[in-house]
Amino acid sequence: MRRALVGVLLALALAIGGCGGGDGGSGDATTSSTSGDAAAGPPLRMGTKNFPEAVLLGELYSQALRAKGVRVVLKPNIGSSEIIHEALTGGALDIYPEYIGVLLSEVANDRSRPGDPRAAYRAAKAFEERNGFTLLGMTPFSDSNALAVTPEFAREHDLRTIADLRRVPGTVRIGAPPEFATRFEGLVGLRQRYGLRNVHTTALAIGRQYAALDAGRVDAAAVFTTDGQLSRKRYVLLEDPRGVFAAQHVAPVVSRAALRAHGPQLTQVADAVSRRLTAPAMRRMNAALVLEGREPRAVADEFLRQAKLK
Amino acid sequence: MRRTLRTPITTRVVLLSATASVLVGTVLVVLIVAVTGQRDAARSAFRSQEALTAGNQLEKSLITIENGLRGFVASGSRSRERFLQPATRALAAYPRDLRRLEGLVADDPGQQERVDRIAVAIDDYVRLWARPLIELGKTRPAAARSVVVTNGGRERLDEINRQFGSLFARERQVIRSREDRAEQRSARAIAFGVGGLVLVLVLTVAVTMYLRRAVVRPVVTVAEATGRLASGELSARVPIERHDELGDLARGFNAMADSLEQNRAELERSNAELLRSNAELDQFASVTSHDLQAPLTTISMYAELIERRHAADLNGGIALVDGIRTATQEARTLIRDLLEYSRAGRRPLTLEEVPAGELVGRALEALAGPVAAAQAQVTVDALPVVTADRASVTRVFQNLVGNAVKFTADRPPEVAIGAERDGRMWRFWVRDNGIGMDPADAERIFVPFKRLHGEEAYPGTGIGLAICERIVTQHGGRIWVTSTPGAGSEFSFTLPAAEA
Numbered sequence: 060m061r062r063a064l065v066g067v068l069l070a071l072a073l074a075i076g077g078c079g080g081g082d083g084g085s086g087d088a089t090t091s092s093t094s095g096d097a098a099a100g101p102p103l104r105m106g107t108k109n110f111p112e113a114v115l116l117g118e119l120y121s122q123a124l125r126a127k128g129v130r131v132v133l134k135p136n137i138g139s140s141e142i143i144h145e146a147l148t149g150g151a152l153d154i155y156p157e158y159i160g161v162l163l164s165e166v167a168n169d170r171s172r173p174g175d176p177r178a179a180y181r182a183a184k185a186f187e188e189r190n191g192f193t194l195l196g197m198t199p200f201s202d203s204n205a206l207a208v209t210p211e212f213a214r215e216h217d218l219r220t221i222a223d224l225r226r227v228p229g230t231v232r233i234g235a236p237p238e239f240a241t242r243f244e245g246l247v248g249l250r251q252r253y254g255l256r257n258v259h260t261t262a263l264a265i266g267r268q269y270a271a272l273d274a275g276r277v278d279a280a281a282v283f284t285t286d287g288q289l290s291r292k293r294y295v296l297l298e299d300p301r302g303v304f305a306a307q308h309v310a311p312v313v314s315r316a317a318l319r320a321h322g323p324q325l326t327q328v329a330d331a332v333s334r335r336l337t338a339p340a341m342r343r344m345n346a347a348l349v350l351e352g353r354e355p356r357a358v359a360d361e362f363l364r365q366a367k368l369k
Numbered sequence: 370m371r372r373t374l375r376t377p378i379t380t381r382v383v384l385l386s387a388t389a390s391v392l393v394g395t396v397l398v399v400l401i402v403a404v405t406g407q408r409d410a411a412r413s414a415f416r417s418q419e420a421l422t423a424g425n426q427l428e429k430s431l432i433t434i435e436n437g438l439r440g441f442v443a444s445g446s447r448s449r450e451r452f453l454q455p456a457t458r459a460l461a462a463y464p465r466d467l468r469r470l471e472g473l474v475a476d477d478p479g480q481q482e483r484v485d486r487i488a489v490a491i492d493d494y495v496r497l498w499a500r501p502l503i504e505l506g507k508t509r510p511a512a513a514r515s516v517v518v519t520n521g522g523r524e525r526l527d528e529i530n531r532q533f534g535s536l537f538a539r540e541r542q543v544i545r546s547r548e549d550r551a552e553q554r555s556a557r558a559i560a561f562g563v564g565g566l567v568l569v570l571v572l573t574v575a576v577t578m579y580l581r582r583a584v585v586r587p588v589v590t591v592a593e594a595t596g597r598l599a600s601g602e603l604s605a606r607v608p609i610e611r612h613d614e615l616g617d618l619a620r621g622f623n624a625m626a627d628s629l630e631q632n633r634a635e636l637e638r639s640n641a642e643l644l645r646s647n648a649e650l651d652q653f654a655s656v657t658s659h660d661l662q663a664p665l666t667t668i669s670m671y672a673e674l675i676e677r678r679h680a681a682d683l684n685g686g687i688a689l690v691d692g693i694r695t696a697t698q699e700a701r702t703l704i705r706d707l708l709e710y711s712r713a714g715r716r717p718l719t720l721e722e723v724p725a726g727e728l729v730g731r732a733l734e735a736l737a738g739p740v741a742a743a744q745a746q747v748t749v750d751a752l753p754v755v756t757a758d759r760a761s762v763t764r765v766f767q768n769l770v771g772n773a774v775k776f777t778a779d780r781p782p783e784v785a786i787g788a789e790r791d792g793r794m795w796r797f798w799v800r801d802n803g804i805g806m807d808p809a810d811a812e813r814i815f816v817p818f819k820r821l822h823g824e825e826a827y828p829g830t831g832i833g834l835a836i837c838e839r840i841v842t843q844h845g846g847r848i849w850v851t852s853t854p855g856a857g858s859e860f861s862f863t864l865p866a867a868e869a
Contacts, residue, residue, distance in 0.1 A: 238515040
């Protein structure tokens with residue numbers, strides 16, 4: 060049954076590839092030459108976290124890999140880092156794109172919070188390699204957590220940094236994904252680093268917090284710096300001078316077994332995709348998803364074609 | 370018998386039977402097909418029901434897993450493990466239900482695809498949600514709680530539920546359409562079966578009526594005609610209106626009746642002729658013997674006159690005259706017997722009820738001389754009363770007893786007379802221990818003037834038994850003899866018993 064699903068996806072991928080016409084010709088030739096070898100082993104099981112940008116990343120990596128003849132089963136929308144990493148280590152997945160900062164703080168439970176992204180990457184990679192996994196290349200973009208408020212709210216309380224929230228009278232309601240309440244990059248860090256006592260969270264699905272903010276149901280929102288909504292400049296991001304929210308570059312976490320099974324091609328393709336994922340590119344694509352309501356698959360396909368990765 | 374051009378009855382009956390058989394067979398086949406269809410429908414409906422049950426069981430297992438998971442993750446207490454137990458059991462059990470479901474829809478590609486998708490979704494739910502969450506709950510309960518509230522599992526289950534919904538809807542549709550089809554088919558089959566049965570019934574009635582008209586009625590007609598023919602109505606005929614076996618039968622019957630009637634007519638004619646010539650012969654014998662009496666008497670008288678008046682003149686010629694007298698006497702005896710024979714059977718009988726013993730007594734009186742001469746011992750049993758002509762039957766006894774004492778062997782003659790009841794008749798017998806006769810002669814001795822022995826050995830005209838036969842026959846009885854040569858004979862004759 061899984062084979063059938065793979066077949067459908069493969070056919071779809073080939074169909075999409077075929078639509079590309081002349082410019083994808085050379086890519087298709089290599090596809091057909093390598094797919095025979097790749098078809099021998101089990102397909103690569105790729106998962107994604109449960110928000111639009113994560114799903115988009117899954118589409119980007121999987122489509123690029125399929126274009127090179129690697130059979131991929133994509134399992135989007137699995138959940139937060141806590142659960143998807145558990146699925147990975149439990150053997151239900153081979154690979155998923157993860158944010159380095161979250162990986163360190165929430166999975167590796169490393170609260171040292173290295174300031175340098177490369178140091179963070181090295182620490183995270185070292186952690187994964189202790190457990191039979193590893194990280195592939197890191198993206199240029201970083202999708203950090205941040206707190207956003209409306210310009211009106213900022214003006215009213217003269218807010219510039221997170222620390223300024225202490226001056227807000229009463230309770231500050233932060234709209235955030237559920238895991239925000241238990242993460243260091245969330246209430247835990249805010250309380251520790253900024254001594255915020257007057258904040259509590261309202262659990263919202265990722266992406267819903269902007270609407271809640273607009274409607275006044277929450278005072279602040281936990282957002283990602285690459286959110287498409289931010290490209291319209293209608294929100295004020297509070298500065299984080301005490302470094303609760305770490306840099307969040309993305310790198311695929313992959314099992315060594317899968318890496319061995321699929322060879323150097325996996326690394327090459329994934330790294331090639333990662334290198335193209337800059338912050339503006341991501342914000343543009345996120346806007347297409349969230350604001351224009353386009354499908355992650357179509358958005359990823361368009362980007363990969365433009366980048367000659369497909 | 371002439372072959373007819375029309376289809377014979379045999380062929381027609383065979384054709385009708387064959388048609389009826391084919392009809393019944395067709396009805397049977399249709400009914401069997403309907404029953405089979407019904408059974409197939411029931412079986413597949415049962416299969417579909419099984420599939421629904423398996424699906425429901427799967428859904429229940431998933432809900433058990435999800436609820437156990439949430440209970441396990443949400444409760445902080447030490448007793449949280451107990452939430453996990455039903456979930457763990459359900460996790461171990463669901464693959465079996467899934468395989469069962471896959472097996473049950475294996476005959477429907479569309480449903481198979483749906484089940485495949487459901488299987489992937491369930492697999493994802495278990496491997497990408499339930500199991501990781503359990504692991505997380507064991508090491509980091511707080512993180513697990515934050516994951517649970519995202520409702521990822523619920524969403525997956527909702528999706529699975531939705532897919533089950535479409536699977537069930539399709540399965541129910543399949544059941545309904547199968548049932549509809551089976552119902553339609555069975556309704557059609559019942560209509561067909563009832564129609565067929567009615568047709569068979571009509572055909573049976575038609576065949577019966579046809580057989581009555583075509584076979585039974587003609588046969589009855591012929592049978593009635595045969596009855597009439599048997600009871601003497603020789604003009605009985607059957608109308609010939611057919612050109613088949615029964616027509617042949619009717620024609621055969623008529624031909625037989627024709628020839629019978631013709632034969633009968635001929636017989637009657639020749640019989641009448643015989644009677645007439647017999648009567649003439651009797652008349653002739655009677656007239657002749659009567660007319661011969663007078664000249665013989667004259668001859669005898671003249672011979673006596675010659676003897677009386679001219680005995681001296683004749684010298685030795687007297688012996689010749691004696692010869693004439695003796696011969697004349699014999700001729701008179703012969704003529705008397707002949708006359709008696711010709712009268713016997715022609716003279717009207719005077720029938721009365723008379724004790725046979727009386728008749729025997731008279732006969733023995735008449736025979737007293739010969740009986741005494743032969744020194745015969747005659748025993749007479751008790752005899753019944755019969756309806757008879759006294760003189761005639763006395764004559765019969767007289768002749769039979771006379772013969773018995775005449776044809777004696779070289780031992781003292783013994784004659785026994787008796788009778789026994791034989792239906793409406795009495796059989797009388799006259800038994801002797803005389804010379805007897807060859808059984809081959811038993812018939813001949815009743816013919817007039819038929820003698821078995823020479824006149825010298827046993828005198829007589831040889832007409833006595835012929836007279837007996839005529840008398841007995843005239844009484845409606847018959848006469849016969851059984852005998853052993855040298856040991857004796859037993860003459861029997863029957864006479865009607867007196868009216869009680």
